[in-house]
Amino acid sequence: MMLAVIAGRLAAALPTLAGVVVVTFLLTRALPGDPAAYFAGPAATREAVEQIRAQLGLDRSLGVQFLGYLRELARGDLGLSITTGQPVLSDIVARLPASAELTLLALLFAALAGISLGALAALRPNGWLDNLCRVIATLGVCLPAFFTGLLLIYVFYYLLGWAPAPLGRLDAFAAPPPHVTGFFLIDSLLAGDGETFRSALAQILLPALSLGIFAVAPIARITRGSMLAVMSSDFIRAARAHGLSARTVVIAYALRNALLPVVTTLGMVFSFLLGANVLIEKVFAWPGIGSYAVEALIASDYAPVQGFVMTMGFLYVLLNLAIDLLYRVIDPRMEVTA
Amino acid sequence: MSAASLAHARHVLSGNPVTALAFGLFALLVGTAIIGPELVPFDPIAAAGPALQPPSARHPFGTDAIGRDVFSRVIAAARLDLGMAFAAVAIVFACGTLAGAAAGLFGGWTDRIVGRLADTIMAFPLFVLAMGIVAALGNTVTNIVIATAVVNFPLYVRIARTEASTRRGAGYVEAARLSGYGEAHILFREILPNLLPIMMVQVSLTLGYAILNCAGLSFIGLGVRPPAPEWGIMVAEGASAIISGEWWIALFPGLALMTAVFTFNLLGDGLRDIVDPRRRT
């Protein structure tokens, strides 16, 4: 039954995925000036440019090019990076876990902080916590993500010395754990290597916090609004009339119902996070796909950037799909049909 | 605006000091952008003193790595930052409102095409798409503006479309049709003017997002080139300094960004209260 739903939602997502491919193609080929020159790079000779042109089929019509593009995609060929000399796909695959670990940790933090703050604020409307929540929500959306990261570095690294230097995923003395998932936190635990785990944790804490803070505000605001609405509903009053303990009423009855709208806003939160991820990776020298794309972009190396945009597009569509499915699982009222 | 709506606006403003404050800050920001660069004490792009000086009486925001006065640069940068944001929002306001209103009023293929376009844009994390657009079109300030406009397009389309399709069957629209006016006339003369107040609220709210977007793109090195003063690029310049403790180079442009975004958000909320108090959160 569930598989049918998943298949159905995947099918519904296909047009969007197709859109991602088309847009990325247009971005790739719609470059003003000579696309071949873009891909050959600023240091290329005339012959190299022509070679690239023939290689990428840029001398053919747009329709033929698109088919060629699709064939390449099917083969997993996203082009070659001029700066690293590697196929873009293998670069992205190598660097994706770093970004994923950072974003997921940030989301975890944002969800925990945002939901707790929002729920607690709703339980005592107009109390000090509620006002704090409102202030955070208002200011949180005004702070540029890169600025927050820098501020945190200044306070926690320079002033307090609590955080390590923002030099990447591990400190200078630690070696990466044996590769299982690519997530250093998980892999080091799996290898039983406490030293590396601590190092990885220390390095990821500040960037994850900076990234997550951005998302705390919208999550807290939605949770607060949703919780307020739920707390004044009939079934909560009935639950109290039956004498259920405050803990049961708030957590098992109110919060679970209040979280449903929060799940639906996760999609928007992810859009935030995936975008701000790029900025945070630059600030903290984090070796993920965001900094990969930025470095390539500055060096006028365009194939990695296109690969990055498409990967992010695909990931985002799949993430939204996952959120949709998660919602259907949590809310028994949703029709379990495709 | 009619006399009645002006009176209403004044009534709301008098009862709502926060909104009045927002309007005041907004005026201050725009004023800074317009005449700021003429009034700054030092030349924003030339060295004015020893490098890396902390804030002092002579340099209230200190000096940066090349010895330029940070205060002058922050003030001068208002013009570029606000300029980019206003330009981007102006473009998306015009295109998005028109496209959305047309989609809502005409339905059918217009609706489908516009909808598909908006959905495809929203399939990407918006900042990532902006990066891709700048990469495709070229690394210039103009393209940053265009990229920001494009990623905000779906939002305007959605709101305009909803409002237009609600009004599609309204009395005055029917009356216009019966009087023999064509659909284009109805779009421009009947629908769009009624959409203006709601879209203005959106304009104000997205100005904040547009500034952050442009600053973010500048921060990673796109568009604006040194030595041009711009808040995003100034924070980037201050980033390496902050690790060695020179906090003022990045802090003040960052605070300027925050102030601008805060003002626009506050203004948007205030405008929303004036236009449609029911929607207050």
Place this chain on the structure above:
Amino acid sequence: MNDVAAATLFPAAARAAPRVPVLDVADLSVEFRTRSGTVRALDGVSLQVHRGECLGVVGESGSGKSVTAYAVMRLLDPAARITGGRITFGGMDMLGAGDADLADLRGRELSMIFQSPRASLNPIRPVGTQIADVLLRHGGVTRAQAPARAAALLAEVGIPDPERRARAYPFELSGGMCQRVGIALALACRPALLIADEPTTGLDVTTQAVIMDLVLGLAKARGMATVLITHDLGLATEYCDSIAVMHAGHVVETAPTAALFATPRHPYTARLIGATPRPGLALGDLASIPGSLPDLRRDDLPACRFLDRCERVRPDCAAAPLPRRTEAARMVACRYPL
């Protein structure tokens, strides 16, 4: 929990001689602070319910019936303030009781069923689990025994195939079934007093009769006191032993049912009877009551809040205090009763 256990836990109610009331509301006054003024929702409301008895509380919408119920349960809105009077339940002062004591009493000795059955149930929790929550809260069953006991309770209220239905969600059940679940929840711990707030208003006519028979049948079997709140005088007449008529926050008349119908003493009661459909009367024979409830935010409310709608009004009717004449088992709040 059987009656013996209940009697041991709550000896006062069990041992109460028939004339000592299970619930004694004396001179209760409640105000609501709103943005547009203070609403004097209840003014000097007094009523009593005895063991095994069903008291009907009848009145138009807005007369304060539900407010009285929520006040007794101590579940009023935060904007409400109890400004006077006493509520005594089984000898216990409800107004002075602490939250822990109240939460203990509710559901166990004192419970309620609500007007919108589906809205009073947690929409994302199976109904059997909700009953189990109440059972586990008030003790008497272990976690292992709870599901079976919950299914047994569903069977008691006439739900067919109770084991399967216990796993159902409220949206999968009809309105009548939801109300049965509500009854099962309220009666799970064999309370001494049940307050039924318009229990049949949201249901169709046939289901109404079935639900009322069910509730009152269970009540009579256990010697449970019941308060039936309704706007339908006919319904109250059919099921209640005595009736309290409310108007605009006042109890205007209290009497045993037969006596109330035979010889109403308050002009409002007479009007209500004249507006109630009965077999033998045509629709045209019914008379509506002119006017509407007074605005309870006024500072200058007269002593009798019915005088604007009363055809027998005299100049000194507005003078405070509103006289309440009690004789035998009847009370009427009128200076010039019928």
